[in-house]
Amino acid sequence: MRGGGLHFHFHLWLVFLFALTAASFGLGVENQSVRCIAAERRALLDFKKRLTVVENRLVSWTSEEEECCNWIGVGCDNSTGHVVKLDLDAMFTTGEIGSSLLELKHLSYLDLSSNHFHKIPDFIGSLSELTYLDLSGNSFTGFIPHQLGNLSRLLCLDFSRNSLSSFIPISFDNMPALQRINFEGNNLEGGIPKSLRNICNLKELNLNDNKLSGSLGVVIKNLSGCAKDSLEALNLARNRLTEALPDLSILSSLRKLSLSGNQLEGPLPVSIGKMSQLVLLDVSSNSLHDCWNKYMILTAINLENNDLSRIIPNSLGSLQTLESLRLRNTSLYGEIPQSLENSTALKLLDLGDNKLTGIIPPWIGERLNGLNVLHLRSNEFHGNIPSTLCRQQLLQVLDLSLNNISGDIPSCLNNLTAMAHLGSSMALIPLVGITYTVDFIGAIGINFHEHLLVVWKGFEREYGNTLGLLKSIDLSCNKLSGKIPRELASLQGLINLNLSRNMLRGSIIREISQLKSLDSLNLSTNNLSGEIPESMSELSFLSMLDFSNNNLSGKIPSSTQLQSFNATSYSGNPGLCGEPLRKCPGGEPPKMPNNGGNEGLGDINIFNW
Incomplete structure (x- = not known):
């Protein structure tokens, strides 16, 4: 996972849509009097002919098996027998998406993700009943067909993790039902269509890891219609957006915002402090400064790799819901303010690679009892390691390296009981690369799965999905x-x-x-x-x-x-x-002299060394 990006995983979408389909169409084959439609069965077989399927994963798709509703990945309406669902996710399939799918006139759910299809066909825009379309992870190249703008019933559109290029050609004017758009991890350029502003049900817009450019202010303006009232998650990380941050408070329902890895500059606008729903803010790896306001109910702040060049303000201590605070490499100086002891929900505190001074405050161990990660490396702290840190029973990563800390290593570190357990002893580490799940009802369940840079085997490495398994103590480069x-x-x-x-x-x-x-x-x-x-x-x-x-x-x-x-x-x-160094003195095994009585035996080692 790369640093600073929000990675959106919407597992509940699949559950919801399956339940929706089942409730609306009676998905299944419980009514044995209703059988697969012959024309749709032929269309599926024709579709298969154009594919190369590894390990024969579509073994049930045969002309001998007449009931296509029983085929792998196929779902039918229980009352009519029409195919309404085709889910071939991760079937290791290559080939062409055949136009015979047009015969599936009642198809509402199409998932061809994580395969190796060659091209997104224009005709998909004619599958007018689609509510869910997932073509992610296929290495598609070329353009996004503008015909997709005809899918007026679509709720979810996912083309992430491909190699699609050029600008976003779709007009969203005829797609009022869309709730989720995910174009993450492509090569899309330019800005975002103005027509997005008219999608009044849009909840998630994920465009990270592309080549979008221009002013962020223009992007926000293009979301200023009714979409501004519904949007809950906006991810524009790792693009080429420029200029200062505009007034973001017009996005009144926004709960998650990632703008990391762009070319933004200037201060964060005061208006962010008015965004009462915002809980996750990631503006790391930009050129921002003076980024301090009262951030209301924020759960996670990531400002790493910005040039803040100031002391840590006391106002951060007012964020009592804060669980993840990442200020690594932001040119901070001065001491850690005692007001932070009020942020008792903190699970991750990363102040590494700054110019902070003073002692490591004892109250970190006394008050921040939920810490999983304490990262204070590469500062100018002095004094002893406070024995109060031994109270951190949930701590799994302790990094105090590259400071001026002196004295003994506290013997009470054996009280860091999370490090005494084998395997992963914490449910979820809240770190950034935050993932969360979203359902159609609007409730967003937040699961934290962050990355962390750890010096390991002499190299700085990034840990993401496996971070919960990491248990590390680094006290190197001090005066202990x-x-x-x-x-x-x-x-x-x-x-x-x-x-x-x-x-x-x-x-x-x-x-x-x-x-x-x-x-x-x-x-x-x-x-x-x-x-x-x-x-x-x-x-x-x-x-x-x-x-x-x-x-x-x-x-x-x-x-x-x-x-x-x-x-x-x-x-x-x-x-x-001793190996791999020089041999130890006297380490040569004695040899039996050859006195002529043992011809042909050579030198015999009489000891089993």
Whole structure:
């Protein structure tokens, strides 16, 4: 998932439309006296002839099986026998969408998504009964047929994840019933049609990841008809929209807004503070500044990768419904205001890559008890790690790296119980790349599934859908001293532990073998001494290990895992030996001298080393 974008997944649409069809048309074949219409059966067989189906997934579509209403992906009206539904989602099908579909004159639901059809045919605009049309994920190229504007009954239109180009040619004047439009992930250019303003039932408009250009003000103006009163979710992320943000308060029903990854500049308008329904705001990766207002009932704010160049205002503490606050890389300075302790619903706090100073406030551990992610890396914090952080029993990602933090690592970190559990211990991490589901009734259920940038194995990586499985502690690049606390070994769900580039002393704890989920362990550039514990050989999931630049000595324990790492993982420890480093002194096995009594046997190793 890419940073800053809202990705809309509307699972309830399928459920609703299926229920609607079933209720209105009696979908099914319960009335055994009503059978498949012969002409429609022939049309389906002709449609199949133009396809190449992997693994014979349409095996039931045969001339021998007369009852086409029983075929895979086919749904019929229970009272008339007419085909009203064709759902071939992810059938791994290639070929041509044949015009024989025109014989299915009662078809209201058509889903050909996630296949490999060649072209969107113009004739689809003649399937006049369609209420649901999903052609997403087919790698279609070329233009969107303007004939689609004839589908006056359509509720849902989804052409996302294709390679469609040029401008949006459809006139929406004859499509008053549309509630959802999804053109995400294409190569569409220009602006949006003025005719969108006349769709009075439009709830979701998803145009992210295209090449739309021009003034955002013009886009908003083209939504200023009756659509402005119905629109609840607007996603224009990762386009080429320019200029300052206009007055957005005319979109009075808007609940989710993503404008990330454009070329917007200037301040956020004060009018955003008047949008009483807005709960999710993502304007990350633009050139915005002075983006501070009272944002009413916002649940998530993402302003990362903007040049705010100011202190964090106390007013943010008034957002008591806030669950996700992302201000990474926004040139913030000063201290974290204590008013944020009032935002007790926070689950994600990302203030990384700024110039924040002062100590890490103890109230973060005392008041923000629901945190799943605390990301304060690459600032100028000093002082100790507050022991109150140990109260964060839901915390799964703790990143305090690249600061000036000193003192010991708190031994009470074993109280971070979410990191002690194997697998995913939180229901859903609220992070940005927010997904949500929407139904036709207008109630929007919000599910948070964000991305997070984590330094992993020396590289900055983005975690999205798998973020709930990530359990990580990164305290690297500070001034921490003392010993590695044995209590850390109780965090058996840890996948990443990075304590590198500090001043830690003592030995590597033997109990580290209890961290059996570890994928990445970095203890490099400290003052650790003694031998590598033999128990390290039990860590079978390690794919990254760095013990370099310490004072370790003795033989590297033998195991397939430990010997598989490059010698650089152990370099800078003059007293360390064994594969993959130099052989340890006295490590050569003795050989049986050849005194002539064992001709032909050669040198025999009498020990099983």
